[in-house]
Amino acid sequence: MTEAFSLHPQLAADTVPVGDLPLVRVLLAKDANYPWLILVPRWPGLTEIIDLPDTEQTRLLGEVAAVSRALKAVTACDKLNVAAIGNVVAQLHVHVVARRRDDIAWPKPVWGAVPPVPYQPEARDALMTALRAALPFKS
Amino acid sequence: MTEAFSLHPQLAADTVPVGDLPLVRVLLAKDANYPWLILVPRWPGLTEIIDLPDTEQTRLLGEVAAVSRALKAVTACDKLNVAAIGNVVAQLHVHVVARRRDDIAWPKPVWGAVPPVPYQPEARDALMTALRAALPFKS
Numbered sequence: 001m002t003e004a005f006s007l008h009p010q011l012a013a014d015t016v017p018v019g020d021l022p023l024v025r026v027l028l029a030k031d032a033n034y035p036w037l038i039l040v041p042r043w044p045g046l047t048e049i050i051d052l053p054d055t056e057q058t059r060l061l062g063e064v065a066a067v068s069r070a071l072k073a074v075t076a077c078d079k080l081n082v083a084a085i086g087n088v089v090a091q092l093h094v095h096v097v098a099r100r101r102d103d104i105a106w107p108k109p110v111w112g113a114v115p116p117v118p119y120q121p122e123a124r125d126a127l128m129t130a131l132r133a134a135l136p137f138k139s
Numbered sequence: 140m141t142e143a144f145s146l147h148p149q150l151a152a153d154t155v156p157v158g159d160l161p162l163v164r165v166l167l168a169k170d171a172n173y174p175w176l177i178l179v180p181r182w183p184g185l186t187e188i189i190d191l192p193d194t195e196q197t198r199l200l201g202e203v204a205a206v207s208r209a210l211k212a213v214t215a216c217d218k219l220n221v222a223a224i225g226n227v228v229a230q231l232h233v234h235v236v237a238r239r240r241d242d243i244a245w246p247k248p249v250w251g252a253v254p255p256v257p258y259q260p261e262a263r264d265a266l267m268t269a270l271r272a273a274l275p276f277k278s
Contacts (some may be wrong), residue, residue: 049207049219057198057204061196065189068188069189072189079187079221081226082222082223087248109222109246
């Protein structure tokens with residue numbers, strides 16, 4: 001493999017890194033409206049889930065599930081929204097969003113619903129700390 | 140298991156059945172704006188992907204991937220959108236939508252973007268026939 005993985009600049013601009021699992025980089029969206037994680041497989045040239053070999057698709061699912069369980073436990077959310085869309089940023093990335101029935105966009109999907117709201121640093125750090133305690137990130 | 144699977148009435152109203160794979164029922168959304176399939180695991184009481192045991196999550200992923208490959212082959216779409224949202228209808232269902240850069244909502248996600256457009260019966264039947272030829276549905 002001659003091409004190296006690099007995070008799309010738009011994803012880099014819109015998120016802060018939480019940590020790396022064996023396959024994916026976990027990012028937190030800079031949007032305090034909802035706890036919103038984005039998982040990016042660290043392989044170059046991916047657009048669709050089905051671009052990955054079957055074994056790596058299964059690994060991706062396992063990491064999506066682990067992140068889903070952690071996010072649900074940490075936020076006590078009412079619903080998870082899990083999606084691979086990629087119409088704007090083609091680099092394969094999977095959204096895992098913790099939704100509450102009283103969040104600003106409920107029941108609409110989050111994409112394009114309302115403008116992002118910056119985090120208070122303390123709130124963001126508390127969420128990051130809780131997620132890092134709940135997930136086996138590489139150190 | 141005492142409770143039987145039954146399809147949520149809203150999903151039943153908004154779709155036509157295409158066929159059953161080992162785990163999921165595949166439905167076609169009644170919206171000619173985009174080829175839009177919805178996969179519903181035929182287990183009662185599911186809301187989240189992580190409500191399924193790990194082995195069944197892997198089976199679900201395999202069926203989502205098979206449907207994704209078939210839909211991409213049949214439609215020659217530019218992008219797949221794959222999502223489990225469920226804010227309105229809680230019964231676990233996975234959307235697999237074939238998107239084109241010239242479709243009416245591009246690049247926005249399809250949910251709530253524009254009102255559904257009824258299919259011409261011939262167009263719908265042609266799509267169903269092509270999908271049934273591409274996927275190993277139970278007879």
